[in-house]
Amino acid sequence: MVVVLATTAVDNKSKKRYPGESKGFIEEMRFVAMKLHTRDQSKEGEKEPEGQPVGKWEPSVEGYLKFLGDSKLVYDTLEKIVDKATFPEYAEFKNTGLERSESLAKDLEWFKQQGHSIPEASSPGISYAQYLEDLSEKDPQAFICHFYNTYFAHTAGGRMIGKQVSKTILNGKELEFYKWDGDVSQLLQNVREKLNGVAEGWSREEKDHCLEETEKSFKFSGEILRLILS
Template identity: 45%
Template sequence: MRFYIALIFASASATNAFVTSGGRHFAYRSRSTQPFDTAILMSTETTKSDITINESMPVAAFPPILDELRDVAMRLHTREQAPREGQAEAPAKPEVPYVPTQMDYLQFLVDSLAVYEVLENIVNNNEQLNMFRNSGIERTKELEKDIAWMCAKFNLERPAVGKAGKQYAEQLNGMIKRDDDIPEFICHYYNYYFAHLAGGRMIGKQMSKLLLDGETLEFYKWGEDVNELKAKVKAQIEELAKQWSREERDKCLNATAGAFRGGGAINGYLYGASPH
């Protein structure tokens, strides 16, 4: 069975860009030595924010932060991925699509766990992020079960955290040194969690068919309605962002390319772009 992983993982290597949005300007750097995933895997969904605003609430000075994040992220897509908004240069497609192995997938899970551990640790140790504790989207316990299951089921040895996971975890670990670093962290938090809540579920189904004899991993089971879970966390992000200045909001937006690179490098295990 030939598995066209390229249909699932769309990678892009965008150049430095200067974006104009809503009458303001902000710069972001998106050059990377590794491709980073965009449309299908990452969290920026193709529709605008579904946050419900009560009419009795005061009118916000800025649009919803998730709408702004989406606008920036869509520009990191290629024209093929986002015909109306994509601006990134499309990468050359390999002549023979890469077929991932069970060890590739196991490495992806191990590195994903390393990043989730850091994200949860940051949330649990910062009072300004306490609304995200026990949100229902945490994945560390589920990933631990899946890694142990794969090793036992397929007689695999658990690998150490790879370069991609280690680098991204270290980047996140040192991200919040002051309160005004929280907007940057929220960009990574949102993109990483929602990547798996959105397109990541489709990837999980494909990996299940290809590598796991149809078994669905705990990683892709949230125990409640996924759309309701997403809406709840999105509303919490919007509530937090109401406190931010324009400068803080732009700091959040400008972290998008870095979030794509961090998550995309880990996804690279599944299409041959990241060494183990």
């Protein structure tokens, strides 16, 4: 009887369905990420809002340049890691069309031409870039969590923030950071399929490990985002 009960418990655990699992692993990633949004950011969010909503931000050009500079370091690092492909699955994400490093370089050059001084990368960007470097060498599941959250968040909330900042301090100018070649929805769909394909080769434990890294990706990206208000 004990053996039967134990076997049943294992079977039930193996049959447990994770939120979004039936639609592929990327839906599991999206579900976990959305839960970490605040209630004013998403109806799926569970966290209490901290500080003012984006619509009431009072950014400065200096703070925004810090954000762009640190963001560029992070995207430089992500794209270098993918290009190097220490783990074979990283190579799946080369030339997806979501890359942002080149666009950020153009934007920073535009600001320079307007007479602004471009700051060196600061602690939030340096810390995140170093963390990504270290993670990518030993933990592909956790690294891919950061890859997903960085690129996908930028096409959603990132664009909304960019539009608000542009309206506030750039007279509505749209930066290259917020433009993509081609249909961004299709680019995202292509990457979703690649992410689902890569995750098919992972165990349930590896998938869970990837999902558990989501909170760290939000912490790092949040520190960079707050530079806008510095």
